[in-house]
Amino acid sequence: MRKLIDDVRLIFKCCSLYYQDGVGQKEICQILGISRPTVSRMLSAGKELGIVKIEIHNPDNLMYGQLERELEKLLNLQEVIIVPSSALPENKSALNSELGRAALKFLARILRDGDYVGVSMGSALQSVARADFFIENSVSCTFVPVIGGVGESRPDIHSNYLAQEFADRFGGKCVQLFSPALFSKRSLLDEFLEERTILKVVNLFRKLDVLIMGIGVPHKEYSTVLQTGYVDHKTLENFSERGAVGDIILRYFDIDGNTEPFDEFNERVGGIKLSAVKKIPYRVGVAGGEHKIQAVTGAINGGYLNVLITDINCAEGLLRLKK
Numbered sequence: 001m002r003k004l005i006d007d008v009r010l011i012f013k014c015c016s017l018y019y020q021d022g023v024g025q026k027e028i029c030q031i032l033g034i035s036r037p038t039v040s041r042m043l044s045a046g047k048e049l050g051i052v053k054i055e056i057h058n059p060d061n062l063m064y065g066q067l068e069r070e071l072e073k074l075l076n077l078q079e080v081i082i083v084p085s086s087a088l089p090e091n092k093s094a095l096n097s098e099l100g101r102a103a104l105k106f107l108a109r110i111l112r113d114g115d116y117v118g119v120s121m122g123s124a125l126q127s128v129a130r131a132d133f134f135i136e137n138s139v140s141c142t143f144v145p146v147i148g149g150v151g152e153s154r155p156d157i158h159s160n161y162l163a164q165e166f167a168d169r170f171g172g173k174c175v176q177l178f179s180p181a182l183f184s185k186r187s188l189l190d191e192f193l194e195e196r197t198i199l200k201v202v203n204l205f206r207k208l209d210v211l212i213m214g215i216g217v218p219h220k221e222y223s224t225v226l227q228t229g230y231v232d233h234k235t236l237e238n239f240s241e242r243g244a245v246g247d248i249i250l251r252y253f254d255i256d257g258n259t260e261p262f263d264e265f266n267e268r269v270g271g272i273k274l275s276a277v278k279k280i281p282y283r284v285g286v287a288g289g290e291h292k293i294q295a296v297t298g299a300i301n302g303g304y305l306n307v308l309i310t311d312i313n314c315a316e317g318l319l320r321l322k323k
Helices: 002-006 008-020 025-032 036-048 062-074 092-110 123-129 159-170 186-192 196-207 233-241 260-266 290-301 312-322
Strands: 079-083 116-119 142-145 210-214 246-248 251-253 282-286 307-311
Touching: 008 025, 008 036, 025 036, 062 079, 062 312, 079 092, 079 312, 092 123, 092 159, 092 210, 092 282, 092 307, 116 159, 116 196, 123 159, 123 210, 123 282, 142 159, 142 196, 233 260, 246 290, 251 260, 290 307, 290 312, 307 312
Parallel strands: 079 307, 116 142, 116 210, 210 282, 282 307
Antiparallel strands: 246 251
């Protein structure tokens, strides 16, 4: 046995059959007249002797693949997916299309029958729901809106509307959350949540396997919540002065992920609480562009997401900020 393992010529032939010709170990046993354990030892010896060198190539873009792995380790994320940035920074639709395809492809990979999927609101998620990506197999999962928005001026980016679009794409089903996005008083929200029809949906928040959400910024040029009337200029400016860098599901946070300076506002939002968000296995954030770097950083620092789908400009900015 020892002589066979020391036979470099035989080791080479064994490795050549296995790695180059695609011959299975059982067939190699028959071809070379050796046992299965010996084949296994020879394949290991081939690596040790340098006969076999295994390289992993990202077929789309090796640079992105390396950066994804680096960010996953640096930021302690479960997965990072990077897409190209738009050649024109002002071309938001092109970037959103890339992000949307990547996010929909990710969901198609991880979703399983019986899963509950939380859906936030906004233009980023609209791009995901409408992405140009063919879903081969339907998935019997339930999409759950995680924030209200009755009376919102853009129904196409409403959480209920998007949950239905996702359900249509995946061949699943959805529920509807008929709630305002923001209440004038915390006491009104508490009473509202006691309603049986609302409580039935809210109870599903504890069952979520996946949550997909955009990441907003408190900037008048990019803020969807400002453009749709959820907040006004004065409120947004006040939040920025107090250190707000972003929001998810209409909850604001600073660069450390701290929400305390904005609790008076956050606690009046009709939707899933951030404490519940942290318990969801897949917390998927979709955001791109250099203007989202601090918002993404705050969301990561707060533990609100563990999967990031972003573009190369934002990814490189995150790396610079971290280092």
